[in-house]
Amino acid sequence: MRRIATLTRNPAVIALVMALAVTGCASKKIPNNAADIGLGGAGSATPGSQQDFTVNVGDRIFFDTDSSAIRADAQATLSRQAQWLSQYPTYAITIEGHADERGTREYNLALGARRAAATRDFLVARGVPATRLRTISYGKERPVAVCDNISCWSQNRRAVTVLGGAGS
Amino acid sequence: MKRLLKPLLIAAAMIAAISGAAIVPARALVEIDVNKGVVEPLPIAITDFLSADALGAEISGIVAADLQRSGLFAPIDRAAFIEKISNPDAAPRFEDWKVINAQALVTGRVSQEPDGRIRAEYRLWDTFAGQQLSGEQFFASQANKRRIAHIIADAIYERLTGEKGYFDTRIVFIDESGPKNQRTKRLAIMDQDGANARFLSDGRAISLTPRFSPNRQEITYMSYESGQPQVYLLQLETGQRELVGNFPGMTFAPRFSPDGQKVIMSLLRDDGNSNIYTLDLRSRTTTRLTDSSAIDTSPSYSPDGSQIVFTSDRGGRAQIYVMNADGTNQRRISFGEGTYSTPVWSPRGDLIAFTKQSGGEFQIGVMRIDGSGERILSTGFSQEGPTWAPNGRVLMFFKEPAGAGGPRLYSVDLTGRNEQPIQSPNFASDPAWSPLLE
DSSP: OOHHHHHTTOHHHHHHHHHHHHHTOGGGGSOOSTTTTTOOSTTOSOTTSHHIIIIIIOSEEEOOTTOOOOOHHHHHHHHHHHHHHHHSTTEEEEEEEEOOSSSOHHHHHHHHHHHHHHHHHHHHHTTOOGGGEEEEEEETSSOSSOSSSHHHHHHHSEEEEEEEETTO | OOOOOSOOOOOTTOOOOSSOOOOOOOOOSSOOOTTTOOSSOEEEEEOOOBOSSTHHHHHHHHHHHHHHHTTSEEEOOGGGOOSOOSOTTSOOOHHHHHTTTOSEEEEEEEEEOTTSOEEEEEEEEETTTTEEEEEEEEEEOGGGHHHHHHHHHHHHHHHHHSSOOOOSOEEEEEEEESOGGGOEEEEEEEETTSOSOEESSOSSSOEEEEEEOTTSSEEEEEEOTTSSOEEEEEETTTOOEEEOSOOSSOEEEEEEOTTSSEEEEEEEOTTSOEEEEEEETTTOOEEEOOOOSSBEEEEEEOTTSSEEEEEEOTTSSOEEEEEETTSOSOEEOOOSSSEEEEEEEOTTSSEEEEEEEETTEEEEEEEETTSOSOEEEEEESSEEEEEEOTTSSEEEEEEOOSSSOOOEEEEEETTSOOOEEEOOSSEEEEEEEOOOOO
């Protein structure tokens, strides 16, 4: 739900956001960036807050079709997440794995789980204690973007790092 | 389709109770060829069943709708009828029915018993042979008036095609409502024609993939109600729910074994891959059947319980595999272009239905159990999740249009003909067909 702020960190994905605006994807209708849900722009969030994590660090990464490999752009986001999570150690974390709609329901539940596990393993390798992390797969059941073209599907193939526990 | 030429000796009033309706097998008026399909449905006249109230016409209307939806029968417009049936026990004027080309005729009567039950009788006539093909009567409570109609439709279907019917069956499915990015997905059940729909869960947690037990008293399904997606059992009669097993990770893609003693499903491994397990419902023992660093899911037993078909991406992309029920002899059977998933073994044992993705489209198809003879029955933007009618002649699946709409249920013949939408209260997905009730 808060992806524009995340994506502006990444020039490659800014192009995608512009393409979406041009094609008029239905995802414009749902709150899809920080401003839509009243979080304000980058930099205004209190350090260590949920908004800080979402806006300044980036709470989600994206995957290629039918893949759970952590892409180079995603590695940069996850490295920032690991650093931030070490700085604010009170948060428990749930990693949600998601798939796009171009797969069958049961297979996509498994694929979302594999993406969540790959994301977890990357964060653990960057020093986040495994005990702080749990994973859950939503398969294709919780799309953020609703339309029928490639740009929307690419937004739905994601792993979202959700803060929970003491700090939330 | 063939005319019945030989006179058949069938008692004029073959009376049977609802439980033990034995029908003398005979040559079929309708022949089903799965390779060609029935090109011309059989013209059949279904008269309003006589009754003191509207119930007779209601029941015969349900019979006509069932037979019409099967695609094998063409009920004739009642406005064309010449003879008005006033005594369903007497032979009709066959000439009056032949002249409107009714090859078969159904007459009947519905009345109320002193104890409040409904009594429904029907007779099926071969108009060209000039004789009765079958006649039965059934008793049921008022609440089961639609079931009595479906049982009569099954009897007519079986007598005229030589195949078991599938109308006295139900569908469990996922009712979907609300916007696509926040959709409520809850368990629901209805008759195969969309009537009598009711919810089985409240929709607070996402529920998915319900499937019937062989005795159709229970369903197994996956739900997020504990926060962790896990497989559950639900007793339909009592509403009692129970977690299946005590596994550390996500469990999903459940189905019953043909004897109803086991649930087979996928269990997520800590490394993010999924393997196939069974849980014996009596002994509570679990058995791991696959052990690959891949996604192994969507298991489905052969009807004799000796083999299991499943999806795996161990070869790189999702394909269909078969193994023995103990996990040995795992072998790939799908080799076509694209990916294959959600395989389901036919109740006849001879075919496997599947979802295929190829060229940006989704397809519902069937193949023989060795992977040969692939036949695509339906192609579209998004469709998946086939389930077999208990006679193995019809498949139901769900189909979703592009954009912000939602999924709906459809049925299609094994021939690929006669694709039909199935009525549902809201959007609907994950249909699972019940067995016939004995």
